Amino acid sequence: MLSLDKIYHAAFILKSVARKTDLIAAPHLSEGNNLYLKTENLQVTGSFKVRGAYYKISQLTPEEASKGVIACSAGNHAQGVALAATSMGIKSVICMPDGAPIMKVENTKRLGAQVELVPGAYDEAHDRAVQLQEETGMTFIHPYDDELVIAGQGSIGLEILDQLPDVEAVIVPIGGGGLISGVAFAIKSLRPEVKVYGVQAAGAASMYKAFHDHKYETLDHVSTFADGIAVKTPGENTYELISKYVDDIVTVSEDEIATAILTLIEKQKLIAEGAGATPVAAALFDKLPIKGKKTVCVVSGGNIDVNILSRVITRGQVTSGRRADLVIALQDRPGQLREVSEIVSSCGANVVGVQHNRSDADMDITGCFLRLELETRDAEQINEIRAKLTKAGFTLIDKNAAHY
Template sequence: MLTLDKIYHAAFILKDVARRTDLIAAPRLSDTSELYLKTENLQVTGSFKVRGAYYKISQLSPEERAKGVIACSAGNHAQGVALAATRMGLRSVVCMPDGAPIMKVESTKRLGAEVCLVKGTYDDAHDRAVELQQETGMTFIHPYDDEQVIAGQGSIGLEILEQLPDVEAVIVPIGGGGLIAGVAFAIKSLRPDVKVYGVQSAGAASMFRAHRDHTYETLDTVDTFADGIAVKTPGELTFELVEKYVDDVITVSEDEIAAAILSLMENQKLVAEGAGAVSVAAALYGKLPIEGKKTVCLISGGNIDVNILSRVINRGLVMSGRKCNLMIALEDKPGQLTRVSEIISGCGANVVSVQYDLGDTNMAITSCFLKLGLETRDALQIEEIKQALTKAGFKLVSERA
């Protein structure tokens, strides 16, 4: 049974292993609430997962240690298990989905684990890990649905209360639920007045649906670039703890997550992965009642795949109104582009790409479509440009990102 004493014991065991990550003020992220960031993206393995994995493995018996450990992970838990096992001199095997970011796979190997790539999703990797555990007798280190793993994650809750004693709300990412279960249990046990909110990607909303319907559920599919929380089935123990200790669970879109990653990079000089940024996305887009409250957003990890980072930044620019594409129907005669350019520059925006389409069968033979890529300040400036073009007699055909 999870107790506050176990969480305090986990914090003691972890004091020389896991960083006591900084809690930093983030005034540029919100005008309506006093935001702080708990920077677990700066943890020794780039995510909070090392806390639960290390504490769980530290409590194994000599017999269990001798057989080694096995785990399943989309990447962050894998690194935590690898680091913990290697430090304690144990063999570790980690099953990961074959679509896991290369960086996470290579980091897991570098930390000393044997990696078994499994075709499919995290849940497929979980099933393969269970099979291997039964074949080998190794100890299975569950990424979230384990009392000692949850206790390790709960040490973050203790740190938040120590670093910001008058905190009023805490926003936590959710995949399988181990992080929020531990954090919520710790915080609600010591400060029941503090609100604890969970956030999931809308494309992997297993705990959101379970919490909404008050029944344990499994999704048919998940679809999100936030691979760290792409979980079809939440934990049974974590679901019970979320039901008891979490005030609400909400979702954010892929575009909102991308915009949050961009905002963290620009305003806080912090790199967060998709799973780590969902808490900030919830705050940025007004998904929770935190106006005027001292609120902590837990950034759970920073291990983003550099291969998709440019795409994430591009989506974030579009979402925040910093980039847009306009298509204008023009009469094909000299001077038209000059007039359009003057209007756009007069509004303070920058044209970064120009393309003429003369072959669309939906337009007159003497006309063309002018496709423009713009760098803009925000959504208001985009609207100003559109109104100015319309006022000058130009017809906006469509706007595509």
């Protein structure tokens, strides 16, 4: 059974391996919120997962170690297992979803593991790992539903209480539930009055549904770019721990996660992956009752593929009103582009892209569509531009309309 003694023992074992990551005050991150960031994205493998993986592997018997270890992961647990096993001279095999970010796959190989890519999501990788474990006799290192793994993750809770003794709330990402189980157990055991909240991506809300329906559930599918928490089946042990020690679980949308990633980059100079940004997203979009409370957001990882990051930044800009696309129906006559440009310029926006379409079958024979891509300050500025264009007699077209 999980105990506080095991979490303290894990913290002791991890002293020479895992960083005691900084707890950074972020007073300007979200208006009205007193936020702190537990920067597990700056951990040795770029995520918290090395804690649980290393502690679990460190407790293997010599016979178990000689046979090697096997794991399934979308990337972060894979790197933790690979680092831990290699550092102890133990063979490791990792089954990863074939859609896992290339960076995570390559880093796992670089850390010494043998990688097998499995078609599908995390759950398919899990089934393949279980099959290989039965065939080889290797020890299966579960990414979240294991008491020693949970104890390792719980060391984060001890660090938070040490770094911010008067903490009032902690927000933690949830995939399978190992991280929040360990953190919540540690914090509630020592400071039961501290609130512990979980966050899931709306497209992968397995534990959210189980928690609120008060029954263990499995999703048919998941859909989120936050690959670190894209889990269809939550842990059974973690479900029990979360039901007992977690105060509430909420969900955030893809756009909200993207906005949180962008906000962390701009205001804190920190890179977070989708899963790691979910606590910040919950705070930014007022999903939890934390106003005025000293609140820690556990930024669980920073291993995001640069190609995905580029798209996420663009999405975050759109969501926060920093970028806008306007489609304007014009009469094809001289001077109209100049008039539009003057209006946009007078509002202080910057044009970064222009598309002039004269061949659409749905437009007037003497008309054209002008598509502008703008860099803007916020949603209010976008509305100002739209209002001035309309007042000047220009017709704005829904960019999602069938004819555009």
